[in-house]
Amino acid sequence: MTASARWRRLVRARLAEIERLEPGRGTVGAQYWNAARARRYAAQVGTTVKDDPLFRRVRAEVGRDSSVLDVGAGTGRFSLALAPRVRHVTAVDPSPAMLRVLDREARRLGAHNVHPVVGTWEEVEVAPADVSVCSYVLPLIEDARGFLAKLDAATGQRAFVYMNAASADLLVDALWRHFHGRPRRPSPTYLDAVAVLAEVGVTAEVEAVEVPTRSHFPTLAAAVKAYRDLLVLPDAPAVRRELHALLASWLVEDHGALRPPLRSWPAAIVSWRPRATRAGGPH
Numbered sequence: 001m002t003a004s005a006r007w008r009r010l011v012r013a014r015l016a017e018i019e020r021l022e023p024g025r026g027t028v029g030a031q032y033w034n035a036a037r038a039r040r041y042a043a044q045v046g047t048t049v050k051d052d053p054l055f056r057r058v059r060a061e062v063g064r065d066s067s068v069l070d071v072g073a074g075t076g077r078f079s080l081a082l083a084p085r086v087r088h089v090t091a092v093d094p095s096p097a098m099l100r101v102l103d104r105e106a107r108r109l110g111a112h113n114v115h116p117v118v119g120t121w122e123e124v125e126v127a128p129a130d131v132s133v134c135s136y137v138l139p140l141i142e143d144a145r146g147f148l149a150k151l152d153a154a155t156g157q158r159a160f161v162y163m164n165a166a167s168a169d170l171l172v173d174a175l176w177r178h179f180h181g182r183p184r185r186p187s188p189t190y191l192d193a194v195a196v197l198a199e200v201g202v203t204a205e206v207e208a209v210e211v212p213t214r215s216h217f218p219t220l221a222a223a224v225k226a227y228r229d230l231l232v233l234p235d236a237p238a239v240r241r242e243l244h245a246l247l248a249s250w251l252v253e254d255h256g257a258l259r260p261p262l263r264s265w266p267a268a269i270v271s272w273r274p275r276a277t278r279a280g281g282p283h
């Protein structure tokens with residue numbers, strides 16, 4: 001089996017599991033990333049990028065004249081942090097709700113060089129950029145090969161893909177098994193991504209880094225809501241009560257908020273020089 005076929009099988013099995021547990025929910029597309037999730041996501045990740053290893057790595061790669069493509073930009077933590085350092089940022093995402101948060105924040109910051117584009121990466125037509133960033137998106141994509149080939153073709157200088165280096169499922173594995181009685185179907189990993197890139201003709205570099213824990217919850221009730229969503233559990237009083245008790249004994253207090261009892265999580269920065277550049281072609 002090819003790496004891209006294996007990837008597709010893993011993504012489909014995981015989506016099918018979610019569909020079985022909560023029909024119609026999905027984990028991709030605008031209907032999943034709705035206004036409520038966009039708000040919660042922005043609240044969780046909003047301020048963490050300045051200490052983020054990928055941000056530091058991309059910052060070193062760009063200059064005042066650079067153009068940046070942020071694929072699956074979400075609420076825009078990378079787009080907005082990079083905007084003051086570059087000429088132009090194109091932020092692609094299929095979720096209007098996520099991009100609305102990004103756009104609002106861009107206006108507030110006076111970042112007029114950030115241009116949101118609504119659509120999936122597979123379907124949009126955008127100009128190529130010097131540097132592309134795709135952070136925590138790839139495991140949601142069935143056709144990783146087509147997605148990565150398009151990213152390669154749209155990048156002139158260096159492409160960056162950011163993924164967990166250890167599955168985040170490990171962190172909540174005990175809770176998943178407790179409620180569902182079996183392990184979760186696994187996601188593809190960064191090693192699968194490297195294998196798919198090899199199929200596209202790209203030899204990627206991988207840097208393992210530690211990312212500060214992003215999950216912070218203002219209250220236990222907010223944590224219960226977020227973990228019920230993460231664990232694909234029904235919104236039933238008994239489930240909420242049980243989750244409340246389990247999280248109360250597991251989450252720790254940190255600067256007036258609650259977070260899981262770890263300060264960082266390993267991630268992989270997968271990056272490469274695009275084929276066209278390596279071949280001395282135009283960019």
Ligand SMILES: C[S@@+](CC[C@H](N)C(=O)[O-])C[C@H]1O[C@@H](n2cnc3c(N)ncnc32)[C@H](O)[C@@H]1O
Nearest residue numbers: 029033072073074093095098120121135136137
């Ligand atoms: C976990 S969020 C990551 C957001 C942002 N890159 C970050 O690191 O904060 C995943 C994002 O991928 C987007 N997404 C899902 N499918 C996509 C696709 N086919 N093309 C582009 N973006 C996609 C979702 O709408 C969502 O905003």
